[in-house]
Amino acid sequence: MLYRVMDASELPRLIDAFMEKYEVVAPVKSGRSFAFEPVSSFDEIVLDYPTTLTSLKKYILPPRETLFEFNVEDADVTDYTLRIRPRVLFGAHACDINALNNLDLVFEDARYPDPYYEAHRAATMVVGINCSPAGSCFCHLLDADEVRSGYDLFLQDLGGRYLVSIGSVEAANILEAACDLREATDEDRREFRRLTRERQEAFSNDIPDIQEIPMLMDAFHKDAFWAELGERCLSCTACSAVCPTCYCFDIADVLDPDGKTGRRERILDACTSPQFALVTGGHNFRETARDRVRHRMYHKLNGFNSKHGRYLCVGCGRCVRACKADISPIEVLRFFERKGAEDA
Amino acid sequence: MPDAQTVHVAGLADSAQVQAGNALMMANPYRPWPARITSITRLTATEKLFEFRLVDERIREAFHHEPGQFVEVSIFGVGEAPISISGSPTKSGFIELCVRRAGEFTQRLHEMQCGDIVGIRGPYGRPFPYEDMKGHDILLVAGGLGIAPLRSLINNIHDERSEFGNVTIIYGSRNPSEVMFRDQFEMWRHRKDFNLILTVDEPDDTWDGEVGLVTAPFAGLEVDAGNTYGAVCGPPVMYRFVVEEMRKKGISYDHIYMSFERHMKCGMGKCGHCQIGHQYCCIDGPVFNYWEAKNIQGSM
Numbered sequence: 303m304l305y306r307v308m309d310a311s312e313l314p315r316l317i318d319a320f321m322e323k324y325e326v327v328a329p330v331k332s333g334r335s336f337a338f339e340p341v342s343s344f345d346e347i348v349l350d351y352p353t354t355l356t357s358l359k360k361y362i363l364p365p366r367e368t369l370f371e372f373n374v375e376d377a378d379v380t381d382y383t384l385r386i387r388p389r390v391l392f393g394a395h396a397c398d399i400n401a402l403n404n405l406d407l408v409f410e411d412a413r414y415p416d417p418y419y420e421a422h423r424a425a426t427m428v429v430g431i432n433c434s435p436a437g438s439c440f441c442h443l444l445d446a447d448e449v450r451s452g453y454d455l456f457l458q459d460l461g462g463r464y465l466v467s468i469g470s471v472e473a474a475n476i477l478e479a480a481c482d483l484r485e486a487t488d489e490d491r492r493e494f495r496r497l498t499r500e501r502q503e504a505f506s507n508d509i510p511d512i513q514e515i516p517m518l519m520d521a522f523h524k525d526a527f528w529a530e531l532g533e534r535c536l537s538c539t540a541c542s543a544v545c546p547t548c549y550c551f552d553i554a555d556v557l558d559p560d561g562k563t564g565r566r567e568r569i570l571d572a573c574t575s576p577q578f579a580l581v582t583g584g585h586n587f588r589e590t591a592r593d594r595v596r597h598r599m600y601h602k603l604n605g606f607n608s609k610h611g612r613y614l615c616v617g618c619g620r621c622v623r624a625c626k627a628d629i630s631p632i633e634v635l636r637f638f639e640r641k642g643a644e645d646a
Numbered sequence: 647m648p649d650a651q652t653v654h655v656a657g658l659a660d661s662a663q664v665q666a667g668n669a670l671m672m673a674n675p676y677r678p679w680p681a682r683i684t685s686i687t688r689l690t691a692t693e694k695l696f697e698f699r700l701v702d703e704r705i706r707e708a709f710h711h712e713p714g715q716f717v718e719v720s721i722f723g724v725g726e727a728p729i730s731i732s733g734s735p736t737k738s739g740f741i742e743l744c745v746r747r748a749g750e751f752t753q754r755l756h757e758m759q760c761g762d763i764v765g766i767r768g769p770y771g772r773p774f775p776y777e778d779m780k781g782h783d784i785l786l787v788a789g790g791l792g793i794a795p796l797r798s799l800i801n802n803i804h805d806e807r808s809e810f811g812n813v814t815i816i817y818g819s820r821n822p823s824e825v826m827f828r829d830q831f832e833m834w835r836h837r838k839d840f841n842l843i844l845t846v847d848e849p850d851d852t853w854d855g856e857v858g859l860v861t862a863p864f865a866g867l868e869v870d871a872g873n874t875y876g877a878v879c880g881p882p883v884m885y886r887f888v889v890e891e892m893r894k895k896g897i898s899y900d901h902i903y904m905s906f907e908r909h910m911k912c913g914m915g916k917c918g919h920c921q922i923g924h925q926y927c928c929i930d931g932p933v934f935n936y937w938e939a940k941n942i943q944g945s946m
Contacts, residue, residue: 369676372722377763378680413929414914417674523943550918553911557723564723566676573918581909582727582749585882587922593944597921600943605924 303450304468306483307490313464314344319480320390324427327361328392329354338391347393349459352436353618357546358391358398362422363405363570369418369553371565380563384418390427396449397441397616399430401546403452407610408549418568427473430456434501438619440509440632442502446616460493509632510639515613518638519604523596527637532592534627535574541598541621541629542572547614550578573598599634667708671767675914678720678765679705683758684740689826692748693791694756695732698741698766711735712773713799714905714933718913719743719755720765727751728910728920730932731769732794734801741766744794744826770913771932774799774903779875783811785867785897787860787888789818789880793826795905795932796879807839811873814841818860818880821848860884864891871896879905885946889936899937906932906945 308316320326321342328341329351336351338358370382394402402423409419430453441447449456454473458465465486468474477483486494512518542548552571557564571578574594579587588594606614615631622630671679685697700706711717716730733742747756755764776799784803788796803810819825825844834842843863845856856863860880876892878885885904892902908920910928920927923943925934939945 370674374723377722377765379677379765408916411915414675414916416914416916417676520943549916551912551916552919553726553917555723555725561723566720566722566726568917571918573921578919579909579921581907582752583746584748585907587882587908587944597944600923601921605921608924 304474305486306466306468306477307460307486308464308466308477308481308483310459310462310464312481315480316477317344317347317392319476320392320427320429323476324388324390326390326392327358338393341392349393349431350434351393352433353395353439353620355620356544357401357618357620358394359401359405359546359549361389361391362402362426363409363419363549363551364422365570367418367568369566369568371563372555373563374557375562382565384421386421386425388425390429390454392429392431394428394430394453395433395618396430397439397446397618398546399428399449399452399456400441400446400616401618402428403449404547404606404610404612404614404616405549406452427455427470428453429473432456432458432497432501435505436619437506438622438632439505439617440619440635441617442505443509443511443635444613444615444617446613447502458494458497460490460497463490465490465494510635512635512638512642515635515638516604516607518641519600519634522638522641523600525637525641528596529592531595531629531633532590535591535595535629536627537574537576537591537594538626539572539574540624540626542574543570544620544624546618546620547602547616548572573601595629599631602631603634665704667702667704667706670702670704671708675767676912678718678726678767680763681741681766683760683762683764686758686760689744689828690824693744693746693826695827696743696745696755696758697733698743698764699739700741700766701763706739709741709769710738711741711769711798713776713802714773714795715769715771715798716795716910716913716928716932717741717743717766717768717770718910720767721751721754722765724751724754726765726911728770728913728928730795730798730905732797734798734805736802736805742798744791744797746791768913770910770928772930772934774877774905774933775875776802780806780809781811782901783870783874784813784877785816785869785874785892786814786877787816787818787880787892788878789860789884789888790820790824791826792879792881792884792905793817794879796877797827799877804840812841812870813839814843814867816843816845816860816863818845818847821846822850822853859887861887861891864895867895869895869897871898874901876902877905878903882907882946885939889939889946893936899940900935902936903933904936904939906934906939908932 328347336354370379409416454470456467550571551568602615680701681698684699687695720726729743732744849857878888908927910920911917913928915926915929
């Protein structure tokens with residue numbers, strides 16, 4: 303990876319340079335919280351935001367996307383062109399970039415690469431920025447507090463200057479043209495290490511650090527804990543909506559008013575919704591909220607690992623705040639900690 | 647603000663250009679290809695066997711399936727449904743699907759006539775290990791609509807019968823009127839090279855087959871355990887009992903294969919609807935062996 307240092311006062315020029323060719327989406331103040339929204343000037347951007355309410359997922363995997371249009375009478379698809387605005391997702395935290403990398407594993411797999419996802423991802427630049435942990439952050443427990451790929455630039459604030467990790471030639475060209483860069487010095491490197499340590503120590507100690515989570519998910523699969531979570535779960539699917547890694551979707555046809563033409567859409571769905579595992583004929587393979595909550599946690603904390611070697615949860619904490627019933631991976635970690643204490 | 651780029655999602659409009667069928671299908675894997683209904687056979691009051699032929703010659707030539715795989719069928723404006731292939735790969739050029747009328751989509755399909763066109767994409771899924779099964783005895787157990795995917799395997803074995811040892815088929819239905827492919831099986835009952843056991847839960851006056859669950863015939867069955875592959879498909883509750891019978895006969899975990907039913911909406915390991923534990927029924931299955939199934943939370 304190539305590293306350079308830029309003066310913090312140059313950041314607005316970088317944003318301006320991006321805006322010439324891209325729509326810039328960045329964290330802005332939204333009510334009492336923060337959100338990723340298109341911005342028209344550097345001043346709108348909040349650089350030291352804690353976490354946004356929803357993730358960046360919608361810019362790569364839109365909640366509702368047309369796959370193609372069709373003609374009912376001909377029983378065939380008609381031409382369809384996807385319109386994508388070239389974008390810079392500016393100010394993404396490490397967890398959110400890791401989340402996009404997880405989505406890549408699903409949608410850019412070698413066997414069935416998804417042309418829609420690929421088109422969005424190819425037209426999108428990702429510029430990351432360092433952060434300090436909020437109270438519900440637990441990315442460090444799931445190996446998602448640092449990110450090593452999947453971005454075009456990553457900015458580490460060293461106080462008045464940024465250590466910039468450059469991940470793509472496209473971004474390098476824009477950066478070099480817009481800003482004066484210099485090589486990192488020993489002092490920069492020392493400051494980088496000091497800040498990294500400081501960040502690691504800032505995580506909340508209230509969230510237990512549990513080892514062997516995938517194994518424990520299997521071992522306690524039948525525990526009464528899941529029934530208890532199931533009783534609390536409202537099946538509102540808010541967790542999946544705010545989750546940066548929940549990618550499940552439904553496919554449905556929408557007819558135009560004349561009934562002759564229409565389009566096939568993919569609509570983001572959630573495995574916590576009651577009918578998600580229903581098959582024709584009426585059998586529901588995950589009939590109860592217990593089954594569904596457990597399946598969601600299982601996929602996040604075990605299932606995805608056995609396929610891809612990493613958690614599908616990046617510890618961003620959004621579901622912790624979105625769930626009205628206090629169900630979250632943190633609850634699962636606390637359950638494992640209680641079980642460990644019982645055994646001791 | 648910069649203008650939106652247009653990205654042509656390949657494989658939709660370019661079918662006029664000369665391209666290999668495989669490349670066309672992969673260019674946009676969500677695109678269904680027109681297929682014409684060439685034959686409809688009523689099997690029972692609620693099930694019909696449809697035969698389809700892909701209209702585009704390039705797609706037809708590129709379409710190859712193996713027993714146990716499924717396709718996604720589109721009726722534009724209604725939607726899409728995963729349906730297992732009931733025909734043998736030896737019958738190339740045609741796709742046979744056995745469909746129970748059970749919901750809006752299947753109701754609409756049942757109303758269609760020969761010559762009507764649907765969309766088909768696929769085939770998808772991991773099939774039965776047909777090549778590995780050659781040279782072995784085969785014990786197939788089907789319950790109800792579970793005969794649909796197994797018929798592909800049964801007919802393939804039939805067409806290459808000399809490649810296999812003893813073949814036993816146990817097929818259970820609720821009552822005689824629900825027995826599918828009855829004409830085919832009636833003929834087979836007199837054949838020496840298939841041990842066909844038809845059983846029903848509720849017999850009527852005409853029934854001269856077995857009565858009882860599909861597990862009942864196991865009592866009198868002689869199985870060369872080390873040389874046998876089992877294949878099972880049926881309603882969710884059936885699997886546990888049948889595979890345990892096969893285990894009692896001594897068949898190894900990894901020689902007992904099951905085809906699972908789930909709602910495979912995308913067929914490509916993405917949409918999540920067909921997940922069983924950590925596996926996707928659509929790409930990791932729908933055919934799993936018992937050892938694999940034991941290692942999937944919530945499989946049975």
